[in-house]
Amino acid sequence: MSVAILDELDELLGLDDGEYDRLDLFLEADELIGQLQPADVPALLALWQARGPSWQQRLAQASASIDGAVLRALLAGLLQIQHAGHGVLTLMGRLPPVADASPLSDALLDFAEQAWQATPAQHRKIQMSCWSCGLSGRLLKRLGLASWKQAGL
Numbered sequence: 001m002s003v004a005i006l007d008e009l010d011e012l013l014g015l016d017d018g019e020y021d022r023l024d025l026f027l028e029a030d031e032l033i034g035q036l037q038p039a040d041v042p043a044l045l046a047l048w049q050a051r052g053p054s055w056q057q058r059l060a061q062a063s064a065s066i067d068g069a070v071l072r073a074l075l076a077g078l079l080q081i082q083h084a085g086h087g088v089l090t091l092m093g094r095l096p097p098v099a100d101a102s103p104l105s106d107a108l109l110d111f112a113e114q115a116w117q118a119t120p121a122q123h124r125k126i127q128m129s130c131w132s133c134g135l136s137g138r139l140l141k142r143l144g145l146a147s148w149k150q151a152g153l
Contacts, residue, residue: 045074057090060087098134
């Protein structure tokens with residue numbers, strides 16, 4: 001486990017907004033996230049639950065270099081955490097653009113369908129998240145819609 005990396009990442013993501021933005025620490029956070037291994041995910045999920053929305057949003061946004069296995073494990077874990085929706089939608093955009101038939105894809109599709117029904121204000125974000133990871137067509141089918149235009153988007 002990369003305790004030093006997780007500690008540094010936690011400290012970095014926890015900085016106040018002015019310092020994080022002023023020092024442009026987004027790229028440094030992305031670099032640290034890119035070093036995480038699947039074994040780090042349980043500790044990362046524990047940090048997610050212990051930290052606030054700002055920390056969570058920074059983690060999700062700075063995950064451009066995240067390892068695919070880490071991303072899939074992180075998403076699977078986040079789907080088990082209540083109120084982790086904003087992170088899930090952002091991280092879905094980091095998945096490959098072609099969805100597979102895995103249990104994770106099915107769980108993400110379930111999540112997107114529930115989010116669609118529960119939060120109409122997030123329809124565009126949900127649509128974009130699903131589109132970027134190849135789940136767009138499947139979500140339309142689940143919603144009983146022929147097109148995103150029919151959905152009002």
